[in-house]
Amino acid sequence: MYKKFIDKLEKQGSLSFDEYLALIEHRDEVREYAAERAFAVRRRYYGNTVFIRGLIELSSYCKNDCYYCGLRASNKNAQRYRLTAEQIFFCAENGYELGFRTFVLQGGEDAYYTDELLCGVISKIKACFPDCAVTLSLGERSTESYRKLKEAGADRYLLRHETANEAHYKRLHPKAMSFENRMRCIYDLKALGYQLGVGFMVGSPFQTEEDLAREMLFLKELQPQMVGIGPFVSHRNTPFKDYENGTAELTTFLLSLIRLTLPRVLLPATTALGTVDPMGREKGILAGANVLMPNLSPVGVRKKYLLYDNKICTGDEAAQCIECLKNRIAATGCEIVTDRGDYRYEL
Numbered sequence: 001m002y003k004k005f006i007d008k009l010e011k012q013g014s015l016s017f018d019e020y021l022a023l024i025e026h027r028d029e030v031r032e033y034a035a036e037r038a039f040a041v042r043r044r045y046y047g048n049t050v051f052i053r054g055l056i057e058l059s060s061y062c063k064n065d066c067y068y069c070g071l072r073a074s075n076k077n078a079q080r081y082r083l084t085a086e087q088i089f090f091c092a093e094n095g096y097e098l099g100f101r102t103f104v105l106q107g108g109e110d111a112y113y114t115d116e117l118l119c120g121v122i123s124k125i126k127a128c129f130p131d132c133a134v135t136l137s138l139g140e141r142s143t144e145s146y147r148k149l150k151e152a153g154a155d156r157y158l159l160r161h162e163t164a165n166e167a168h169y170k171r172l173h174p175k176a177m178s179f180e181n182r183m184r185c186i187y188d189l190k191a192l193g194y195q196l197g198v199g200f201m202v203g204s205p206f207q208t209e210e211d212l213a214r215e216m217l218f219l220k221e222l223q224p225q226m227v228g229i230g231p232f233v234s235h236r237n238t239p240f241k242d243y244e245n246g247t248a249e250l251t252t253f254l255l256s257l258i259r260l261t262l263p264r265v266l267l268p269a270t271t272a273l274g275t276v277d278p279m280g281r282e283k284g285i286l287a288g289a290n291v292l293m294p295n296l297s298p299v300g301v302r303k304k305y306l307l308y309d310n311k312i313c314t315g316d317e318a319a320q321c322i323e324c325l326k327n328r329i330a331a332t333g334c335e336i337v338t339d340r341g342d343y344r345y346e347l
């Protein structure tokens with residue numbers, strides 16, 4: 001009987017809280033059907049193309065102390081590093097030669113990366129590679145900072161909200177961090193005209209199925225251009241070290257629901273998904289995802305950027321990794337393409 005909710009979602013792009021909750025509770029009955037419909041919807045807007053983003057992890061320093069993250073400020077065992085402006089540009093230059101046309105500059109909230117430094121890097125990348133997009137994922141900053149980065153040429157910004165439930169947010173973060181400020185940042189980015197990305201952990205401590213149903217309503221209301229979700233994966237040096245990891249099965253089902261709710265969304269099959277399941281990224285693509293984010297960071301620092309334990313692909317050269325991914329994704333009937341991979345506002 002729950003297939004009718006999938007059909008309604010595909011037709012209308014939304015469901016009630018109770019309908020989303022019923023699907024999540026009874027997902028085993030509709031998982032394959034939901035994936036089939038989500039794959040068809042993805043194909044309608046993007047064909048069989050899968051976009052790749054070159055991930056450049058700038059810094060493992062972070063001022064925050066999120067309870068789930070291996071880069072948390074109080075983790076004395078974390079290996080810290082920062083890439084210079086020159087190193088960041090070299091990564092982008094190398095990525096361009098490999099065919100990447102989007103670069104994602106990601107890092108902890110590190111005061112070393114001032115507006116001046118970041119604007120210089122962004123401007124140089126855009127000047128040298130004008131056919132490329134620059135995505136930032138650098139956490140909470142001031143409205144003025146976001147404006148300056150946009151004016152320097154940044155196209156997109158990823159800021160995962162982690163949960164749309166304020167009470168849940170407070171259980172995942174220290175008092176110094178505010179759900180209200182996280183939402184302020186998200187709506188600032190939207191108002192400034194960024195292609196906006198948000199996202200949440202699947203199976204994070206204290207998360208309920210009701211929380212997941214509310215996530216769908218929040219995403220429908222926000223209408224972001226990108227949504228990044230992945231299973232919670234514990235890290236041995238965090239307060240959540242003994243909590244059970246999220247699952248690939250729930251994550252891929254939610255990918256299908258997100259694709260049906262936001263048909264044009266840019267939807268990654270994340271590294272975390274590939275970490276909890278060796279076939280996780282392929283399963284994500286078959287469930288409606290259309291983005292992968294291979295690592296362009298210098299090989300020597302990759303094992304230092306550990307948000308969670310057992311992260312995959314920390315040693316491969318970028319060229320190796322992309323060839324491997326091309327072959328794996330071809331097995332799903334899809335194809336990795338060299339493209340900026342912009343959000344399709346219109347068919």
